[in-house]
Amino acid sequence: MRIIQLIDSLEAGGAERMAVSYANALSKKIEFSGLIATRKQGPLVNLIEKEVAYFFLNRKSTLDIASLFRLRSYIKNNNITIVQAHSSSFFLAFLLKLVYPRVQLIWHDHYGNSEFLSKRPTRVLRILIPFFSGVLVVNHNLKDWCKQRLKIANIIFLPNFVGCENKTPSETILKGIAGKRIVCLANLRSQKNHYFLIEVAEKLKISHPDWTFHLVGKDFLDDYSREIKALIVASNLEKKVFLYGSKQDVGNIIDQASICILTSKSEGLPVSLLEYGLHKKPVIVTNVGDVSTVIQKNVNGFLVESDQIEVFYDSIVKLIANDKLQIDFGLALYKTIVENYREESVIKIYINWLQNSCK
Incomplete structure:
Protein backbone atom coordinates (compact mmCIF):
# COMPACT_ATOMS: atom_id res chain seq x y z
CA MET A 1 0.00 0.00 0.00
CA VAL A 162 -1.80 7.22 21.07
CA GLY A 163 1.48 5.98 19.74
CA CYS A 164 4.99 6.07 21.10
CA GLU A 165 6.04 9.16 23.02
CA ASN A 166 7.76 11.72 20.80
CA LYS A 167 11.20 13.10 21.60
CA THR A 168 10.09 16.73 21.91
CA PRO A 169 12.44 18.60 24.29
CA SER A 170 10.90 19.55 27.65
CA GLU A 171 10.73 23.34 27.50
CA THR A 172 7.50 24.47 29.20
CA ILE A 173 7.61 25.18 32.91
CA LEU A 174 4.15 25.62 34.39
CA LYS A 175 3.46 28.39 36.88
CA GLY A 176 1.96 27.72 40.29
CA ILE A 177 2.97 25.28 43.00
CA ALA A 178 4.19 21.78 42.16
CA GLY A 179 1.64 19.21 43.29
CA LYS A 180 -1.21 21.71 43.07
CA ARG A 181 -1.67 22.15 39.31
CA ILE A 182 -4.71 21.28 37.17
CA VAL A 183 -4.06 21.00 33.42
CA CYS A 184 -6.54 21.31 30.57
CA LEU A 185 -5.31 20.48 27.05
CA ALA A 186 -7.83 22.09 24.70
CA ASN A 187 -7.64 24.66 21.92
CA LEU A 188 -9.47 27.91 22.63
CA ARG A 189 -12.69 26.96 20.82
CA SER A 190 -16.25 27.40 22.02
CA GLN A 191 -16.94 23.64 22.06
CA LYS A 192 -14.21 23.25 24.71
CA ASN A 193 -16.30 25.47 27.03
CA HIS A 194 -13.67 27.35 29.00
CA TYR A 195 -16.51 29.36 30.57
CA PHE A 196 -17.34 26.21 32.55
CA LEU A 197 -13.72 25.89 33.62
CA ILE A 198 -13.58 29.49 34.82
CA GLU A 199 -16.69 29.03 36.96
CA VAL A 200 -15.07 25.99 38.57
CA ALA A 201 -11.85 27.98 39.07
CA GLU A 202 -13.78 30.71 40.89
CA LYS A 203 -15.10 28.15 43.38
CA LEU A 204 -11.72 26.49 43.87
CA LYS A 205 -10.05 29.87 44.45
CA ILE A 206 -12.14 30.23 47.61
CA SER A 207 -11.80 26.70 48.99
CA HIS A 208 -8.27 25.81 47.79
CA PRO A 209 -6.44 29.06 46.94
CA ASP A 210 -3.06 27.36 46.33
CA TRP A 211 -4.36 25.33 43.41
CA THR A 212 -4.04 26.69 39.86
CA PHE A 213 -5.40 25.92 36.38
CA HIS A 214 -3.15 25.66 33.31
CA LEU A 215 -4.77 25.94 29.88
CA VAL A 216 -2.70 24.66 26.96
CA GLY A 217 -3.97 24.89 23.38
CA LYS A 218 -3.98 27.05 20.30
CA ASP A 219 -5.20 30.62 20.77
CA PHE A 220 -7.01 31.75 17.63
CA LEU A 221 -7.06 35.38 18.83
CA ASP A 222 -10.76 35.60 18.00
CA ASP A 223 -13.86 36.80 19.87
CA TYR A 224 -14.01 33.64 21.97
CA SER A 225 -10.38 34.06 23.01
CA ARG A 226 -10.90 37.70 23.93
CA GLU A 227 -14.02 36.86 25.94
CA ILE A 228 -12.21 34.14 27.92
CA LYS A 229 -9.27 36.40 28.70
CA ALA A 230 -11.58 39.24 29.74
CA LEU A 231 -13.53 36.89 32.00
CA ILE A 232 -10.33 35.71 33.70
CA VAL A 233 -9.47 39.32 34.50
CA ALA A 234 -13.03 40.23 35.56
CA SER A 235 -13.08 37.22 37.91
CA ASN A 236 -9.70 38.16 39.45
CA LEU A 237 -8.23 34.85 38.32
CA GLU A 238 -5.04 36.15 36.69
CA LYS A 239 -2.94 34.33 39.31
CA LYS A 240 -5.10 31.21 39.26
CA VAL A 241 -5.78 30.51 35.57
CA PHE A 242 -2.84 30.61 33.15
CA LEU A 243 -2.89 30.46 29.35
CA TYR A 244 0.11 29.02 27.48
CA GLY A 245 -1.03 28.80 23.87
CA SER A 246 -0.01 25.89 21.69
CA LYS A 247 2.88 23.78 22.97
CA GLN A 248 4.77 20.81 21.56
CA ASP A 249 6.07 19.25 24.80
CA VAL A 250 2.65 17.93 25.80
CA GLY A 251 4.03 14.98 27.76
CA ASN A 252 6.23 17.26 29.84
CA ILE A 253 3.25 19.52 30.57
CA ILE A 254 1.02 16.63 31.65
CA ASP A 255 3.79 15.31 33.91
CA GLN A 256 3.69 18.62 35.82
CA ALA A 257 -0.03 18.23 36.56
CA SER A 258 -1.64 16.60 39.58
CA ILE A 259 -5.10 16.51 37.98
CA CYS A 260 -6.13 16.73 34.31
CA ILE A 261 -9.51 17.92 33.08
CA LEU A 262 -11.73 18.55 30.07
CA THR A 263 -14.84 20.75 30.31
CA SER A 264 -16.10 20.37 26.73
CA LYS A 265 -19.74 20.66 25.74
CA SER A 266 -19.05 18.56 22.63
CA GLU A 267 -16.31 16.13 21.57
CA GLY A 268 -15.53 13.24 19.30
CA LEU A 269 -12.94 11.22 21.16
CA PRO A 270 -10.42 13.72 22.55
CA VAL A 271 -6.78 12.81 22.00
CA SER A 272 -5.88 14.80 25.11
CA LEU A 273 -7.85 12.34 27.26
CA LEU A 274 -5.81 9.47 25.86
CA GLU A 275 -2.61 11.38 26.57
CA TYR A 276 -3.71 12.04 30.16
CA GLY A 277 -4.15 8.31 30.60
CA LEU A 278 -0.83 7.46 29.03
CA HIS A 279 0.79 9.60 31.73
CA LYS A 280 -1.24 7.94 34.52
CA LYS A 281 -3.05 11.11 35.54
CA PRO A 282 -6.37 11.23 37.41
CA VAL A 283 -9.01 12.92 35.27
CA ILE A 284 -12.33 14.72 35.54
CA VAL A 285 -14.09 15.07 32.19
CA THR A 286 -17.50 15.97 30.85
CA ASN A 287 -19.73 13.21 29.48
CA VAL A 288 -19.76 14.13 25.77
CA GLY A 289 -19.00 12.30 22.53
CA ASP A 290 -17.30 8.96 23.13
CA VAL A 291 -15.67 10.01 26.40
CA SER A 292 -17.83 7.52 28.30
CA THR A 293 -16.34 4.65 26.27
CA VAL A 294 -12.97 5.52 27.85
CA ILE A 295 -13.98 6.64 31.33
CA GLN A 296 -15.80 4.25 33.62
CA LYS A 297 -17.40 6.51 36.19
CA ASN A 298 -15.61 6.37 39.55
CA VAL A 299 -13.36 3.55 38.29
CA ASN A 300 -10.72 5.27 36.16
CA GLY A 301 -11.91 8.87 36.47
CA PHE A 302 -14.80 11.17 37.28
CA LEU A 303 -17.40 11.58 34.52
CA VAL A 304 -19.62 14.66 34.88
CA GLU A 305 -22.49 15.97 32.78
CA SER A 306 -21.56 19.06 30.78
CA ASP A 307 -23.90 21.38 32.72
CA GLN A 308 -23.00 20.22 36.24
CA ILE A 309 -20.49 22.81 37.44
CA GLU A 310 -21.06 22.05 41.12
CA VAL A 311 -20.50 18.31 40.61
CA PHE A 312 -17.34 19.00 38.61
CA TYR A 313 -16.02 21.23 41.39
CA ASP A 314 -16.87 18.62 44.06
CA SER A 315 -15.00 16.00 42.02
CA ILE A 316 -11.85 18.13 41.99
CA VAL A 317 -12.12 18.61 45.75
CA LYS A 318 -12.44 14.83 46.24
CA LEU A 319 -9.26 14.23 44.26
CA ILE A 320 -7.37 16.99 46.05
CA ALA A 321 -8.29 15.42 49.40
CA ASN A 322 -7.33 11.86 48.44
CA ASP A 323 -3.83 11.12 47.13
CA LYS A 324 -4.57 7.40 46.92
CA LEU A 325 -7.60 8.04 44.69
CA GLN A 326 -5.43 10.14 42.39
CA ILE A 327 -2.98 7.24 42.02
CA ASP A 328 -5.71 4.61 41.62
CA PHE A 329 -7.55 6.59 38.93
CA GLY A 330 -4.31 7.27 37.06
CA LEU A 331 -3.24 3.63 37.02
CA ALA A 332 -6.71 2.41 36.03
CA LEU A 333 -6.91 4.89 33.15
CA TYR A 334 -3.43 3.94 31.99
CA LYS A 335 -4.52 0.30 31.85
CA THR A 336 -7.59 1.27 29.79
CA ILE A 337 -5.49 3.24 27.29
CA VAL A 338 -2.82 0.57 26.88
CA GLU A 339 -5.38 -2.17 26.32
CA ASN A 340 -7.74 -0.32 23.96
CA TYR A 341 -6.25 2.84 22.48
Whole structure:
Protein backbone atom coordinates (compact mmCIF):
# COMPACT_ATOMS: atom_id res chain seq x y z
CA MET A 1 0.00 0.00 0.00
CA ARG A 2 1.05 3.59 -0.70
CA ILE A 3 -1.00 5.98 1.41
CA ILE A 4 -1.03 9.75 1.87
CA GLN A 5 -2.68 11.64 4.74
CA LEU A 6 -4.26 14.88 3.56
CA ILE A 7 -4.83 17.63 6.16
CA ASP A 8 -5.43 21.39 5.88
CA SER A 9 -2.79 22.41 8.43
CA LEU A 10 -0.39 21.12 11.04
CA GLU A 11 -1.56 23.39 13.83
CA ALA A 12 -2.02 21.67 17.18
CA GLY A 13 -5.52 20.17 16.97
CA GLY A 14 -7.03 16.72 17.38
CA ALA A 15 -7.54 15.98 13.67
CA GLU A 16 -4.08 17.28 12.86
CA ARG A 17 -2.47 15.15 15.56
CA MET A 18 -4.24 12.06 14.24
CA ALA A 19 -3.14 12.76 10.66
CA VAL A 20 0.45 12.80 11.92
CA SER A 21 -0.14 9.71 14.07
CA TYR A 22 -1.55 7.72 11.12
CA ALA A 23 1.33 8.75 8.87
CA ASN A 24 3.89 7.81 11.53
CA ALA A 25 2.23 4.50 12.37
CA LEU A 26 1.81 3.45 8.74
CA SER A 27 5.46 4.22 7.95
CA LYS A 28 6.32 1.07 9.93
CA LYS A 29 3.72 -1.09 8.20
CA ILE A 30 3.40 -0.26 4.49
CA GLU A 31 5.53 0.47 1.45
CA PHE A 32 4.99 4.24 1.42
CA SER A 33 3.45 6.54 4.02
CA GLY A 34 3.21 10.27 3.43
CA LEU A 35 1.54 13.39 4.75
CA ILE A 36 0.49 16.51 2.86
CA ALA A 37 -0.39 19.77 4.63
CA THR A 38 -2.49 21.65 2.09
CA ARG A 39 -2.86 25.20 3.40
CA LYS A 40 -0.65 25.85 6.42
CA GLN A 41 2.20 24.25 8.27
CA GLY A 42 2.52 24.38 12.05
CA PRO A 43 4.24 22.97 15.14
CA LEU A 44 3.13 19.39 14.50
CA VAL A 45 5.52 19.20 11.54
CA ASN A 46 8.20 18.53 14.16
CA LEU A 47 6.43 15.34 15.23
CA ILE A 48 6.57 13.73 11.77
CA GLU A 49 8.89 10.72 11.75
CA LYS A 50 11.80 10.77 9.29
CA GLU A 51 10.38 7.68 7.52
CA VAL A 52 7.29 9.68 6.50
CA ALA A 53 7.32 11.55 3.19
CA TYR A 54 6.16 15.10 3.97
CA PHE A 55 4.99 17.66 1.40
CA PHE A 56 3.58 21.16 1.89
CA LEU A 57 1.14 22.01 -0.91
CA ASN A 58 0.75 25.74 -0.08
CA ARG A 59 -2.83 25.90 -1.36
CA LYS A 60 -4.03 29.51 -1.50
CA SER A 61 -7.79 29.17 -2.04
CA THR A 62 -10.61 26.64 -2.43
CA LEU A 63 -10.28 26.61 -6.23
CA ASP A 64 -6.50 26.96 -6.49
CA ILE A 65 -6.05 25.09 -9.76
CA ALA A 66 -2.24 25.29 -9.71
CA SER A 67 -2.08 23.60 -6.31
CA LEU A 68 -4.55 20.94 -7.45
CA PHE A 69 -2.25 19.95 -10.30
CA ARG A 70 0.81 20.08 -8.02
CA LEU A 71 -1.05 17.61 -5.85
CA ARG A 72 -1.93 15.46 -8.86
CA SER A 73 1.73 15.38 -9.94
CA TYR A 74 2.87 14.41 -6.45
CA ILE A 75 0.31 11.62 -6.20
CA LYS A 76 1.13 10.32 -9.68
CA ASN A 77 4.92 10.55 -9.34
CA ASN A 78 4.88 8.67 -6.04
CA ASN A 79 2.39 6.05 -7.25
CA ILE A 80 0.01 6.80 -4.37
CA THR A 81 -2.92 4.38 -4.29
CA ILE A 82 -4.95 5.75 -1.36
CA VAL A 83 -5.53 9.30 -0.10
CA GLN A 84 -6.91 9.57 3.42
CA ALA A 85 -8.54 13.00 3.63
CA HIS A 86 -8.98 14.35 7.15
CA SER A 87 -11.91 16.59 8.06
CA SER A 88 -12.48 19.47 5.60
CA SER A 89 -9.72 18.38 3.22
CA PHE A 90 -12.34 16.02 1.73
CA PHE A 91 -13.20 18.70 -0.88
CA LEU A 92 -9.65 18.86 -2.23
CA ALA A 93 -9.59 15.06 -2.31
CA PHE A 94 -12.78 15.13 -4.38
CA LEU A 95 -11.19 17.59 -6.86
CA LEU A 96 -8.14 15.31 -7.06
CA LYS A 97 -10.41 12.39 -7.95
CA LEU A 98 -11.82 14.39 -10.88
CA VAL A 99 -8.36 14.99 -12.39
CA TYR A 100 -6.80 11.66 -11.32
CA PRO A 101 -9.59 9.06 -11.19
CA ARG A 102 -7.38 6.06 -10.45
CA VAL A 103 -6.63 7.15 -6.87
CA GLN A 104 -8.82 5.73 -4.08
CA LEU A 105 -10.24 8.14 -1.47
CA ILE A 106 -10.99 7.59 2.22
CA TRP A 107 -12.60 10.32 4.32
CA HIS A 108 -11.58 10.52 7.99
CA ASP A 109 -14.38 12.42 9.71
CA HIS A 110 -13.23 14.06 12.97
CA TYR A 111 -16.29 16.27 13.40
CA GLY A 112 -16.02 17.59 16.96
CA ASN A 113 -19.53 18.96 17.53
CA SER A 114 -20.97 15.48 17.82
CA GLU A 115 -23.54 16.68 20.37
CA PHE A 116 -25.00 18.99 17.71
CA LEU A 117 -25.05 16.79 14.61
CA SER A 118 -28.64 17.76 13.80
CA LYS A 119 -27.31 21.18 12.78
CA ARG A 120 -24.54 19.85 10.56
CA PRO A 121 -24.93 20.74 6.84
CA THR A 122 -25.30 17.72 4.57
CA ARG A 123 -25.89 19.04 1.06
CA VAL A 124 -22.25 19.12 -0.14
CA LEU A 125 -21.37 15.92 1.69
CA ARG A 126 -24.18 13.99 -0.02
CA ILE A 127 -22.88 15.07 -3.42
CA LEU A 128 -19.24 14.21 -2.76
CA ILE A 129 -19.42 11.04 -0.65
CA PRO A 130 -20.08 8.70 -3.64
CA PHE A 131 -16.55 9.50 -4.86
CA PHE A 132 -15.05 7.98 -1.69
CA SER A 133 -14.37 4.28 -1.19
CA GLY A 134 -15.06 4.45 2.53
CA VAL A 135 -15.48 6.65 5.57
CA LEU A 136 -13.68 6.38 8.92
CA VAL A 137 -15.26 8.06 11.96
CA VAL A 138 -13.95 8.72 15.46
CA ASN A 139 -17.06 8.13 17.57
CA HIS A 140 -20.32 6.22 17.53
CA ASN A 141 -22.57 9.28 17.18
CA LEU A 142 -20.81 10.16 13.94
CA LYS A 143 -21.15 6.63 12.63
CA ASP A 144 -24.91 6.59 13.23
CA TRP A 145 -25.31 10.06 11.72
CA CYS A 146 -23.33 9.17 8.58
CA LYS A 147 -25.37 6.02 8.05
CA GLN A 148 -28.71 7.75 8.49
CA ARG A 149 -28.12 11.15 6.89
CA LEU A 150 -25.48 10.40 4.24
CA LYS A 151 -26.54 6.81 3.50
CA ILE A 152 -22.93 5.62 3.65
CA ALA A 153 -22.56 1.87 3.27
CA ASN A 154 -18.83 1.37 3.86
CA ILE A 155 -18.17 3.06 7.18
CA ILE A 156 -16.01 2.07 10.12
CA PHE A 157 -15.56 3.45 13.62
CA LEU A 158 -11.98 3.48 14.82
CA PRO A 159 -11.05 5.27 18.03
CA ASN A 160 -8.28 7.82 18.15
CA PHE A 161 -5.10 6.31 19.49
CA VAL A 162 -1.80 7.22 21.07
CA GLY A 163 1.48 5.98 19.74
CA CYS A 164 4.99 6.07 21.10
CA GLU A 165 6.04 9.16 23.02
CA ASN A 166 7.76 11.72 20.80
CA LYS A 167 11.20 13.10 21.60
CA THR A 168 10.09 16.73 21.91
CA PRO A 169 12.44 18.60 24.29
CA SER A 170 10.90 19.55 27.65
CA GLU A 171 10.73 23.34 27.50
CA THR A 172 7.50 24.47 29.20
CA ILE A 173 7.61 25.18 32.91
CA LEU A 174 4.15 25.62 34.39
CA LYS A 175 3.46 28.39 36.88
CA GLY A 176 1.96 27.72 40.29
CA ILE A 177 2.97 25.28 43.00
CA ALA A 178 4.19 21.78 42.16
CA GLY A 179 1.64 19.21 43.29
CA LYS A 180 -1.21 21.71 43.07
CA ARG A 181 -1.67 22.15 39.31
CA ILE A 182 -4.71 21.28 37.17
CA VAL A 183 -4.06 21.00 33.42
CA CYS A 184 -6.54 21.31 30.57
CA LEU A 185 -5.31 20.48 27.05
CA ALA A 186 -7.83 22.09 24.70
CA ASN A 187 -7.64 24.66 21.92
CA LEU A 188 -9.47 27.91 22.63
CA ARG A 189 -12.69 26.96 20.82
CA SER A 190 -16.25 27.40 22.02
CA GLN A 191 -16.94 23.64 22.06
CA LYS A 192 -14.21 23.25 24.71
CA ASN A 193 -16.30 25.47 27.03
CA HIS A 194 -13.67 27.35 29.00
CA TYR A 195 -16.51 29.36 30.57
CA PHE A 196 -17.34 26.21 32.55
CA LEU A 197 -13.72 25.89 33.62
CA ILE A 198 -13.58 29.49 34.82
CA GLU A 199 -16.69 29.03 36.96
CA VAL A 200 -15.07 25.99 38.57
CA ALA A 201 -11.85 27.98 39.07
CA GLU A 202 -13.78 30.71 40.89
CA LYS A 203 -15.10 28.15 43.38
CA LEU A 204 -11.72 26.49 43.87
CA LYS A 205 -10.05 29.87 44.45
CA ILE A 206 -12.14 30.23 47.61
CA SER A 207 -11.80 26.70 48.99
CA HIS A 208 -8.27 25.81 47.79
CA PRO A 209 -6.44 29.06 46.94
CA ASP A 210 -3.06 27.36 46.33
CA TRP A 211 -4.36 25.33 43.41
CA THR A 212 -4.04 26.69 39.86
CA PHE A 213 -5.40 25.92 36.38
CA HIS A 214 -3.15 25.66 33.31
CA LEU A 215 -4.77 25.94 29.88
CA VAL A 216 -2.70 24.66 26.96
CA GLY A 217 -3.97 24.89 23.38
CA LYS A 218 -3.98 27.05 20.30
CA ASP A 219 -5.20 30.62 20.77
CA PHE A 220 -7.01 31.75 17.63
CA LEU A 221 -7.06 35.38 18.83
CA ASP A 222 -10.76 35.60 18.00
CA ASP A 223 -13.86 36.80 19.87
CA TYR A 224 -14.01 33.64 21.97
CA SER A 225 -10.38 34.06 23.01
CA ARG A 226 -10.90 37.70 23.93
CA GLU A 227 -14.02 36.86 25.94
CA ILE A 228 -12.21 34.14 27.92
CA LYS A 229 -9.27 36.40 28.70
CA ALA A 230 -11.58 39.24 29.74
CA LEU A 231 -13.53 36.89 32.00
CA ILE A 232 -10.33 35.71 33.70
CA VAL A 233 -9.47 39.32 34.50
CA ALA A 234 -13.03 40.23 35.56
CA SER A 235 -13.08 37.22 37.91
CA ASN A 236 -9.70 38.16 39.45
CA LEU A 237 -8.23 34.85 38.32
CA GLU A 238 -5.04 36.15 36.69
CA LYS A 239 -2.94 34.33 39.31
CA LYS A 240 -5.10 31.21 39.26
CA VAL A 241 -5.78 30.51 35.57
CA PHE A 242 -2.84 30.61 33.15
CA LEU A 243 -2.89 30.46 29.35
CA TYR A 244 0.11 29.02 27.48
CA GLY A 245 -1.03 28.80 23.87
CA SER A 246 -0.01 25.89 21.69
CA LYS A 247 2.88 23.78 22.97
CA GLN A 248 4.77 20.81 21.56
CA ASP A 249 6.07 19.25 24.80
CA VAL A 250 2.65 17.93 25.80
CA GLY A 251 4.03 14.98 27.76
CA ASN A 252 6.23 17.26 29.84
CA ILE A 253 3.25 19.52 30.57
CA ILE A 254 1.02 16.63 31.65
CA ASP A 255 3.79 15.31 33.91
CA GLN A 256 3.69 18.62 35.82
CA ALA A 257 -0.03 18.23 36.56
CA SER A 258 -1.64 16.60 39.58
CA ILE A 259 -5.10 16.51 37.98
CA CYS A 260 -6.13 16.73 34.31
CA ILE A 261 -9.51 17.92 33.08
CA LEU A 262 -11.73 18.55 30.07
CA THR A 263 -14.84 20.75 30.31
CA SER A 264 -16.10 20.37 26.73
CA LYS A 265 -19.74 20.66 25.74
CA SER A 266 -19.05 18.56 22.63
CA GLU A 267 -16.31 16.13 21.57
CA GLY A 268 -15.53 13.24 19.30
CA LEU A 269 -12.94 11.22 21.16
CA PRO A 270 -10.42 13.72 22.55
CA VAL A 271 -6.78 12.81 22.00
CA SER A 272 -5.88 14.80 25.11
CA LEU A 273 -7.85 12.34 27.26
CA LEU A 274 -5.81 9.47 25.86
CA GLU A 275 -2.61 11.38 26.57
CA TYR A 276 -3.71 12.04 30.16
CA GLY A 277 -4.15 8.31 30.60
CA LEU A 278 -0.83 7.46 29.03
CA HIS A 279 0.79 9.60 31.73
CA LYS A 280 -1.24 7.94 34.52
CA LYS A 281 -3.05 11.11 35.54
CA PRO A 282 -6.37 11.23 37.41
CA VAL A 283 -9.01 12.92 35.27
CA ILE A 284 -12.33 14.72 35.54
CA VAL A 285 -14.09 15.07 32.19
CA THR A 286 -17.50 15.97 30.85
CA ASN A 287 -19.73 13.21 29.48
CA VAL A 288 -19.76 14.13 25.77
CA GLY A 289 -19.00 12.30 22.53
CA ASP A 290 -17.30 8.96 23.13
CA VAL A 291 -15.67 10.01 26.40
CA SER A 292 -17.83 7.52 28.30
CA THR A 293 -16.34 4.65 26.27
CA VAL A 294 -12.97 5.52 27.85
CA ILE A 295 -13.98 6.64 31.33
CA GLN A 296 -15.80 4.25 33.62
CA LYS A 297 -17.40 6.51 36.19
CA ASN A 298 -15.61 6.37 39.55
CA VAL A 299 -13.36 3.55 38.29
CA ASN A 300 -10.72 5.27 36.16
CA GLY A 301 -11.91 8.87 36.47
CA PHE A 302 -14.80 11.17 37.28
CA LEU A 303 -17.40 11.58 34.52
CA VAL A 304 -19.62 14.66 34.88
CA GLU A 305 -22.49 15.97 32.78
CA SER A 306 -21.56 19.06 30.78
CA ASP A 307 -23.90 21.38 32.72
CA GLN A 308 -23.00 20.22 36.24
CA ILE A 309 -20.49 22.81 37.44
CA GLU A 310 -21.06 22.05 41.12
CA VAL A 311 -20.50 18.31 40.61
CA PHE A 312 -17.34 19.00 38.61
CA TYR A 313 -16.02 21.23 41.39
CA ASP A 314 -16.87 18.62 44.06
CA SER A 315 -15.00 16.00 42.02
CA ILE A 316 -11.85 18.13 41.99
CA VAL A 317 -12.12 18.61 45.75
CA LYS A 318 -12.44 14.83 46.24
CA LEU A 319 -9.26 14.23 44.26
CA ILE A 320 -7.37 16.99 46.05
CA ALA A 321 -8.29 15.42 49.40
CA ASN A 322 -7.33 11.86 48.44
CA ASP A 323 -3.83 11.12 47.13
CA LYS A 324 -4.57 7.40 46.92
CA LEU A 325 -7.60 8.04 44.69
CA GLN A 326 -5.43 10.14 42.39
CA ILE A 327 -2.98 7.24 42.02
CA ASP A 328 -5.71 4.61 41.62
CA PHE A 329 -7.55 6.59 38.93
CA GLY A 330 -4.31 7.27 37.06
CA LEU A 331 -3.24 3.63 37.02
CA ALA A 332 -6.71 2.41 36.03
CA LEU A 333 -6.91 4.89 33.15
CA TYR A 334 -3.43 3.94 31.99
CA LYS A 335 -4.52 0.30 31.85
CA THR A 336 -7.59 1.27 29.79
CA ILE A 337 -5.49 3.24 27.29
CA VAL A 338 -2.82 0.57 26.88
CA GLU A 339 -5.38 -2.17 26.32
CA ASN A 340 -7.74 -0.32 23.96
CA TYR A 341 -6.25 2.84 22.48
CA ARG A 342 -2.73 2.06 21.40
CA GLU A 343 -1.43 2.37 17.89
CA GLU A 344 -0.78 -1.30 17.16
CA SER A 345 -4.33 -2.60 17.65
CA VAL A 346 -6.08 0.26 15.82
CA ILE A 347 -3.73 0.21 12.81
CA LYS A 348 -4.16 -3.53 12.39
CA ILE A 349 -7.95 -3.14 12.09
CA TYR A 350 -7.49 -0.11 9.83
CA ILE A 351 -5.25 -1.93 7.34
CA ASN A 352 -7.60 -4.92 7.17
CA TRP A 353 -10.50 -2.56 6.45
CA LEU A 354 -8.55 -0.76 3.71
CA GLN A 355 -7.66 -4.02 2.02
CA ASN A 356 -11.38 -4.75 1.65
CA SER A 357 -12.43 -1.17 0.85
CA CYS A 358 -9.85 -0.21 -1.78
CA LYS A 359 -9.57 -3.15 -4.14
